Amino acid sequence: MAKYIAQIIIAGTQVIGRAFARAIKQEYEASQQAAQRLGNAKTRSERIANNKLGLSLDEAKQILNITNLSKEDVDKRYEALFKANEKANGGSFYLQSKVVRAKERIEMELKSQEGGPGKEEKSSKT
Numbered sequence: 001m002a003k004y005i006a007q008i009i010i011a012g013t014q015v016i017g018r019a020f021a022r023a024i025k026q027e028y029e030a031s032q033q034a035a036q037r038l039g040n041a042k043t044r045s046e047r048i049a050n051n052k053l054g055l056s057l058d059e060a061k062q063i064l065n066i067t068n069l070s071k072e073d074v075d076k077r078y079e080a081l082f083k084a085n086e087k088a089n090g091g092s093f094y095l096q097s098k099v100v101r102a103k104e105r106i107e108m109e110l111k112s113q114e115g116g117p118g119k120e121e122k123s124s125k126t
Contacts, residue, residue, distance in 0.1 A: 045112060053105045060109075063102035069110055078103045 050056045061067065064077040081099045085091030 050105075053101050053108070055101060055105055057105060057109050060102035060105040063098055064106065066106075069106060069113070071110060074103060074106050074110075 046057070055063075061069075064074060064081065066073050066077055078099060082096060083089070085093075085095040085099065087093060087096075
């Protein structure tokens, strides 16, 4: 009887050990991907902008579903997505805030393109 109890304990320990190892591996891969996303910024000003708003330019473009950076496209997509996610329409405040952050990130990029490097650091609103 003791032999069977020992086998059950060993089998349970092995299962828990494998699950723990798998969880650590997944967490490590997720942290590597996050570091890659933040580290892919080409310039210092782009890294600062990514850290300031918490998302990269590519993520902001994906959120607003735009390909080119034009003020008109950004404003049009922002208005549509902001209204679609209003609380009164059954939308989500979280999604609305992501849309706002995406617009802010793209506007920051547009300002830096028209004003030269370092411009977005001085004129940003936090």
